[in-house]
Amino acid sequence: MGVGLILPLIVIVSFLIYQLNVFCRSYDAIVQNLTRANEYNIEFKNDFDAVVYQMVARSLTKDEVASVTGMKPPDIMIDDAEQAFEKLKLTTNSVHAKDRISSITKLLETLRRRMDDINGSIDLEDSYDENMERLDSDIRILTGLIQERIIEYIYYESESMEEIRQQMESQRVKVMNVTVASVIIVLVYASLFYILISRTITNPVADLELRLLQAQINPHFLYNTLDNIVWLSEDGRTKEVEDMVTSLSQFFRTTLAGGEDFIKIADEVSHIEAYLHIQHQRYRDILTYDIDIPESIMNCRIIKLTLQPVVENALYHGIKNKRGGGKISLHAADEGSQIRLTVEDNGIGMDEKTLEHVRALIDGKVKPSEDNTGFGIANVSERMRLNYGPRYGMSIESEYGVGTKVDIIIPKSHEENEQKL
Numbered sequence: 001m002g003v004g005l006i007l008p009l010i011v012i013v014s015f016l017i018y019q020l021n022v023f024c025r026s027y028d029a030i031v032q033n034l035t036r037a038n039e040y041n042i043e044f045k046n047d048f049d050a051v052v053y054q055m056v057a058r059s060l061t062k063d064e065v066a067s068v069t070g071m072k073p074p075d076i077m078i079d080d081a082e083q084a085f086e087k088l089k090l091t092t093n094s095v096h097a098k099d100r101i102s103s104i105t106k107l108l109e110t111l112r113r114r115m116d117d118i119n120g121s122i123d124l125e126d127s128y129d130e131n132m133e134r135l136d137s138d139i140r141i142l143t144g145l146i147q148e149r150i151i152e153y154i155y156y157e158s159e160s161m162e163e164i165r166q167q168m169e170s171q172r173v174k175v176m177n178v179t180v181a182s183v184i185i186v187l188v189y190a191s192l193f194y195i196l197i198s199r200t201i202t203n204p205v206a207d208l209e210l211r212l213l214q215a216q217i218n219p220h221f222l223y224n225t226l227d228n229i230v231w232l233s234e235d236g237r238t239k240e241v242e243d244m245v246t247s248l249s250q251f252f253r254t255t256l257a258g259g260e261d262f263i264k265i266a267d268e269v270s271h272i273e274a275y276l277h278i279q280h281q282r283y284r285d286i287l288t289y290d291i292d293i294p295e296s297i298m299n300c301r302i303i304k305l306t307l308q309p310v311v312e313n314a315l316y317h318g319i320k321n322k323r324g325g326g327k328i329s330l331h332a333a334d335e336g337s338q339i340r341l342t343v344e345d346n347g348i349g350m351d352e353k354t355l356e357h358v359r360a361l362i363d364g365k366v367k368p369s370e371d372n373t374g375f376g377i378a379n380v381s382e383r384m385r386l387n388y389g390p391r392y393g394m395s396i397e398s399e400y401g402v403g404t405k406v407d408i409i410i411p412k413s414h415e416e417n418e419q420k421l
Contacts, residue, residue: 029091030160036084037157041150045143048077052115052139055122056131062119078112088153094160100153107146114138155368155375225278244281250274261387265332265339266298272307272330279315286325287315293332297339301413303387309376310343310394310406318347318404326403338392339410346403355398362394384410 051071054060058068066073082105089101118134121127225248232241251274269291276289311328319326326346333340350358360366361378364385368375377394384393392411398404 030157033088033091034154034157036088037150037154040081040084041147041154044077044081044150045147047072048074048111048143049135049140051077052118052135056118056128056135059122059128061122062115074115075112078108078115082108092157094156097153097156097160100149100156104146104149104153107142107149111139111142111146114142151375225282228282240281244278247274247277251278261304262301263304264298265293265300265302268302268304268307269293269298269330271305272311275308275311276328283315283320283325286322287319287328288325289328289330291330293330294334297332297334297412300339302341302410303383306380306384306408306410307341307343309380310408313377314343314345314347314404314406318345318349321348322346334412337412339412341408341410342405343408344403344405349400349402349404350398351400355396358396358398362396384408 051065051069051074054069054071055062055065055074058065060068062073062075065071085101085104085108089098092098092101114134118131118139121131225244229241229244229248232244250270273291276287276291280287280289307330311330314328319328329342329344331342331344333342357366358374358377361368361374362381364378364382368378381394388411392409394409395407396404397407
């Protein structure tokens, strides 16, 4: 190529490298923010509740609890959290995400005051019952609200990844316009180079985004389950304790799944069995369930954590809102090249307006509400679209006072052809 042809190519290459660096810096900042926030999402509530419980149960002040139990003092935990989220605020561009950080900071301030109330009355006579009440009605509620705001922050930060993707697509169009204005040989070289760059960055972005979306499906019922195990143990019901611990272990074994995105349907069903067994122990008077999956599809593959958010919705928005309780059914059908999984409940159902909103969530036409309602089912639907394409996905039927049915259609695939999806 002559110099006149090389120079446009150099300009295009330089432009692409510059845009790639901008993208990588923005992307790395989001990943670091999400990683840090997710650490607090997983650990802060349980750790803080535990250390305050030790203070109340053993009449220890916040200064004594560290030396006696080896746990981090609660005021230090709050200091660390405040510093961490102030740093996140400096590197967060999303307005909604910044709002969540502001809310977290205010909740931490209130949490410090409530913890100090408990600390100040530790040595007072007859303070145990009052402090236990404060632990339940103040501390645990506040840490729960903090955890919810962290999850919302993670969600809004994850949205920024899509904005970056759109910016990259915009830059691609600009580059193509510049290329068209060049001679044909520059167009060929520039297009080949751009395709190479695009393939290099697109796959890791999509893969990590899916993993971050999965990480947002958090087992909210964990704390109540552990409370239930403690209560059963204190009541001497060792067999039920063993069943609950086994189910909880199975639940998290599938949740982690060795970092895999796709698992066998048998493992996903085992995950749901563990989840429903735990919930049945908590809601024995209102919940029954049955699972009927053909053995012929058990070794087929499915995106991890596809069913649990749907079953959770059936319980919390269907069965719990119906007088007298109800039943959740999970069954499946082999339809040749595809598999139909159905989650059905005879709970309260939905009116037409609510059903229309849920369908819009499933189709990705609207975002979950400010209180995160619908986040789980929207998350599942989005991951299915990204992995399977538009031919597959989720549909929902519901009638108020009758119940709800969710159909999930996936391609029939085994491990060996999973890479083709």
